[in-house]
Amino acid sequence: MIVITGATLPDGTSSDLAIEGGRFVDVAGKGAGSRVIDATGLVVLPGLVDLHTHLREPGFEQSETVLTGSRAAAAGGFTAVHAMANTSPVADTAGVVEQVQSLGDQHGYVTVRPVGAVTVGLGGERLSEIGAMAGSRARVRVFSDDGKCVSDALLMRRALEYVKTFGGVIAQHSQEPRLTEDAQMNEGAVSAELGLAGWPAVAEESIIARDVLLAQHVGARLHVCHVSTAGSVDVVRWAKARGIHVTAEVTPHHLLLTDELARSYDSRYKVNPPLRRDEDVQALRVALADGTIDIVATDHAPHPAESKQCAWDEASFGMVGLESALSIVQLAMVDTGLIGWADVASILSRKPAEIGRLAGYDAAFVPGSPANLTLYDATVSHVFGLEDLRGKGTNSPYLGRELPGRVIATIHNGYPTVLEGELVDAAEVALAAQAARSSREMSQA
Amino acid sequence: MKHLLSTKDLDRDTAVGILDVAEDMADVATREMKKLPTLRGKTVINLFFEDSTRTRTSFEVAAKRLSADLINFTAKGSSVSKGEGLKDTAQTLAAMGADAVVVRHSASGAAQVLAESKWIDASILNAGDGTHEHPTQALLDAFTMRKRLHGEASRGRDLAGLRVTIVGDILHSRVARSNVWLLNTLGASVNLVAPATLLPSNTTGWPVTIGYDLDESIDADPDVVMMLRIQAERMHAAFFPNPREYSRQWGLDDERLSRLRPDTMVMHPGPMVRGLEISAGAADSSRSTVLEQVANGVSVRMAVLYLLLAGAAES
Numbered sequence: 001m002i003v004i005t006g007a008t009l010p011d012g013t014s015s016d017l018a019i020e021g022g023r024f025v026d027v028a029g030k031g032a033g034s035r036v037i038d039a040t041g042l043v044v045l046p047g048l049v050d051l052h053t054h055l056r057e058p059g060f061e062q063s064e065t066v067l068t069g070s071r072a073a074a075a076g077g078f079t080a081v082h083a084m085a086n087t088s089p090v091a092d093t094a095g096v097v098e099q100v101q102s103l104g105d106q107h108g109y110v111t112v113r114p115v116g117a118v119t120v121g122l123g124g125e126r127l128s129e130i131g132a133m134a135g136s137r138a139r140v141r142v143f144s145d146d147g148k149c150v151s152d153a154l155l156m157r158r159a160l161e162y163v164k165t166f167g168g169v170i171a172q173h174s175q176e177p178r179l180t181e182d183a184q185m186n187e188g189a190v191s192a193e194l195g196l197a198g199w200p201a202v203a204e205e206s207i208i209a210r211d212v213l214l215a216q217h218v219g220a221r222l223h224v225c226h227v228s229t230a231g232s233v234d235v236v237r238w239a240k241a242r243g244i245h246v247t248a249e250v251t252p253h254h255l256l257l258t259d260e261l262a263r264s265y266d267s268r269y270k271v272n273p274p275l276r277r278d279e280d281v282q283a284l285r286v287a288l289a290d291g292t293i294d295i296v297a298t299d300h301a302p303h304p305a306e307s308k309q310c311a312w313d314e315a316s317f318g319m320v321g322l323e324s325a326l327s328i329v330q331l332a333m334v335d336t337g338l339i340g341w342a343d344v345a346s347i348l349s350r351k352p353a354e355i356g357r358l359a360g361y362d363a364a365f366v367p368g369s370p371a372n373l374t375l376y377d378a379t380v381s382h383v384f385g386l387e388d389l390r391g392k393g394t395n396s397p398y399l400g401r402e403l404p405g406r407v408i409a410t411i412h413n414g415y416p417t418v419l420e421g422e423l424v425d426a427a428e429v430a431l432a433a434q435a436a437r438s439s440r441e442m443s444q445a
Numbered sequence: 446m447k448h449l450l451s452t453k454d455l456d457r458d459t460a461v462g463i464l465d466v467a468e469d470m471a472d473v474a475t476r477e478m479k480k481l482p483t484l485r486g487k488t489v490i491n492l493f494f495e496d497s498t499r500t501r502t503s504f505e506v507a508a509k510r511l512s513a514d515l516i517n518f519t520a521k522g523s524s525v526s527k528g529e530g531l532k533d534t535a536q537t538l539a540a541m542g543a544d545a546v547v548v549r550h551s552a553s554g555a556a557q558v559l560a561e562s563k564w565i566d567a568s569i570l571n572a573g574d575g576t577h578e579h580p581t582q583a584l585l586d587a588f589t590m591r592k593r594l595h596g597e598a599s600r601g602r603d604l605a606g607l608r609v610t611i612v613g614d615i616l617h618s619r620v621a622r623s624n625v626w627l628l629n630t631l632g633a634s635v636n637l638v639a640p641a642t643l644l645p646s647n648t649t650g651w652p653v654t655i656g657y658d659l660d661e662s663i664d665a666d667p668d669v670v671m672m673l674r675i676q677a678e679r680m681h682a683a684f685f686p687n688p689r690e691y692s693r694q695w696g697l698d699d700e701r702l703s704r705l706r707p708d709t710m711v712m713h714p715g716p717m718v719r720g721l722e723i724s725a726g727a728a729d730s731s732r733s734t735v736l737e738q739v740a741n742g743v744s745v746r747m748a749v750l751y752l753l754l755a756g757a758a759e760s
C-alpha cells in the first residue's frame with residue numbers, strides 16, 4: 001500500500017490518497033507498514049497521457065526504444081503514451097502493434113498504446129489492416145499516418161468511415177504535400193530572409209478544412225494532430241460550432257517557441273509542423289484555454305545526434321518533448337493565468353485518454369480507479385539540461401533554458417516509476433508491472 | 446572581423462572599409478609584381494560542397510596573390526557531398542590547421558552553422574549558402590558600382606542616392622538577398638522586379654520597393670539594372686509558363702536596353718543565360734559591367750581575406 005499525504009488536488013483542495021492493488025482505495029483504511037509519500041506543497045495530477053509519441057521501435061532503435069521512450073515518459077509524469085506507427089516495419093499489421101504493446105507491458109514504465117497506420121507502409125495508397133489491428137490484443141483505436149498526411153481525399157473519407165465500425169478515430173497529420181515540397185520552416189518574413197524553403201500555413205489549414213467537412217459528411221470522428229497556426233484554430237472552432245466531431249491537439253513547443261529561433265540555423269528548432277509566428281502561439285494558447293483545442297500532445301520525436309549536427313536543410317525534423325511537456329504547459333498556460341491545474345489534468349490526462357479510448361482515466365483519484373498519478377512541484381525552477389533527458393534523444397529545444405516545475409513522483413497502475421525525482425530502476429519496475437498484471441489476471445479469473 | 450557570413454551584419458563604415466581595402470588590392474593587380482607577402486604562412490581552404498568554378502577560382506587567385514597557402518577541398522562528388530556532414534569535414538579541416546575556410550554549400554545557413562559550432566576555430570567566409578546570402582558577390586557588385594560612379598575618387602564613399610533595380614528570381618537568389626542589405630546600408634535604394642511567383646511571399650522588413658512590371662522600372666530611369674540568372678530547375682516548376690514568356694516580360698532585351706541612359710549600369714552576377722534573362726546586345730554593351738565584376742571579385746576577396754586573417758592581428 002502507498003499513502004500520499006498532503007497533496008493538492010487539481011481542484012485546489014487538499015487530500016490524502018491511498019493506493020492498493022493497483023487502484024485508489026478509501027484513505028480511511030490505510031494500515032501500518034505503508035509506504036508514505038509526503039506530498040505537502042506538491043500538486044497531484046492524474047497520470048499524464050500522451051496521444052502523440054514516437055518510440056521508434058521497431059526499426060530505429062538508435063533513436064529510441066520502447067524502454068527508453070517509456071522512461072522519458074515516466075520522468076515527464078506520463079503513465080500512458082500512444083506510439084506512432086512510423087516505425088520499420090510500419091505498424092500496419094496486428095503483429096507489429098501487438099509487439100509494441102507487449103514491449104510496453106514488459107517494461108512497465110507506462111501503458112503503451114500503439115497507433116495503427118491508416119495506409120499500408122504509410123504509402124497513402126491502400127488502407128492497412130485497420131480491422132485486424134482494432135481486433136488484435138492491442139485493441140488499436142487511434143489510426144494515423146503521422147509524419148505523412150493522408151492527402152488522398154477519397155482514401156481519407158474511406159478511413160474516417162471505416163473506423164466508425166469500432167469507435168476508432170483518424171488522427172491526421174495535416175500537411176498538403178505539394179504545397180510543402182522541400183519545406184524547411186514556416187513560410188513568412190523569417191523564411192524569406194533566411195532563404196529557407198517555406199512551409200505555408202495554408203498547407204495545414206486547407207487539409208483541416210477538407211477533413212472536417214469529410215468528417216461531417218460521413219458522421220465520423222476526426223482528430224487533428226499538432227495544430228500550429230491561428231488559421232487552423234479558426235477552422236477547428238468553426239467545425240466545432242457546426243457540431244462536427246473533431247478534436248485537436250497542440251504540442252508544447254507550438255505553445256512557446258516561434259520561427260524567430262530559426263535565425264540561429266540551429267536545427268534543434270527544426271520541427272514538423274514548423275514553429276510559427278508569435279500571433280500563432282498566442283492564438284493556440286487562447287484556443288487551448290477555451291477548449292477549441294482539446295489536448296496537449298508532445299510529438300516526442302527523438303533523433304540521433306548526427307542527424308541534427310549538420311546544416312538546417314540536411315537535419316531531421318523533430319524535437320524530444322516528453323520530459324519537458326508539463327513544465328512547458330506550466331510556463332505557457334498556467335503561469336500566464338490562462339488555465340488552472342484542473343484544466344491541466346483535463347488536457348494532459350482525461351481528454352487524451354478519452355480520444356484514444358483508453359480506460360481508467362475518467363475518474364481520477366476515485367476509489368476503485370486505476371492508480372495513475374504524478375506528483376509535481378510547481379514552485380521550483382531550474383535550468384533544463386541534458387541530465388533532464390531520459391530517452392536517447394538530446395534534440396530538445398529547451399536545453400539551457402530556465403524552466404519551471406519538476407516531476408517528483410509518478411505512479412503507474414499502483415507502483416512507482418519515479419520517486420524523489422528519479423526514475424525507479426528498470427528491473428524493479430518490470431517486476432512490479434509483472435506482479436500488477438498477474439494480480440489483474442487473478443482478479444479477472 | 447572574425448567571419449564574413451552575411452551582409453546584413455555589416456555596418457556602413459565596415460562595408461566602406463572593405464571596399465577601400467579592395468581599392469588597394471586592385472592597385473596591386475596593376476603592378477608588375479602582383480603578389481603581396483601579407484598572408485604568408487596562413488592556410489586558406491576552399492570548401493566547396495557545390496560546384497562553382499568561377500567563385501572558387503576567384504578565391505583561389507585572391508588567396509595566392511596574398512601569398513596564403515590555398516587548398517581546394519572540392520567536395521562535389523566526393524564523400525563530403527554524399528552525407529559526410531559538415532561536422533566531420535570541419536573537424537578534419539581544423540586538424541589540418543586551417544586559418545580560414547571559404548565555404549560554398551547548397552544549404553542556407555551552412556556557413557553560420559560552421560562559424561557557431563565548436564568543430565572548428567577558423568575564420569569562416571561565406572561563399573554562398575543555399576538561397577540565403579553571397580556576401581562577397583554583393584561587395585564586388587557595390588565595388589563595381591562605386592568605381593563606375595566615382596572612379597579614382599571612390600575611397601571613403603558609399604552609394605548614397607543610387608537607384609538600383611534587381612530583376613529576376615529573387616526568391617531563390619542569395620545574390621539578391623546580400624545585395625538588398627548591403628545596398629541599403631550603403632545608402633542606395635533598391636527596387637525588385639519579378640513575377641510574383643519568384644518573390645518571397647512575405648518581404649516584411651526588406652528595405653525595398655517591389656514591382657512586377659520591368660517596363661515600369663526601366664521608365665523610372667534607374668542607375669543600375671542587375672539581372673539575375675534563371676536556373677534551369679525553375680523552368681518546369683510552374684514559376685512561369687515557359688522561358689519565352691519569361692523572357693518577353695522580364696528579360697533585358699535590346700529594346701529595353703535602348704531605353705536606358707547611356708551611363709546606366711547593366712550588371713549580372715554570371716553565369717548568364719543569353720537570350721533568356723539578358724540579350725547578347727545587353728550583355729556586351731558598354732553599359733555592361735560583367736567583366737569588371739569578375740576582375741573586381743578578386744580584389745574584393747583579397748580584401749576580405751586580408752581583413753579576416755591579417756586585420757585582426759594589427760588592430
Ligand SMILES: [Zn+2]
Pocket residue numbers: 146147148173225226272273
Ligand atoms: Zn506529425
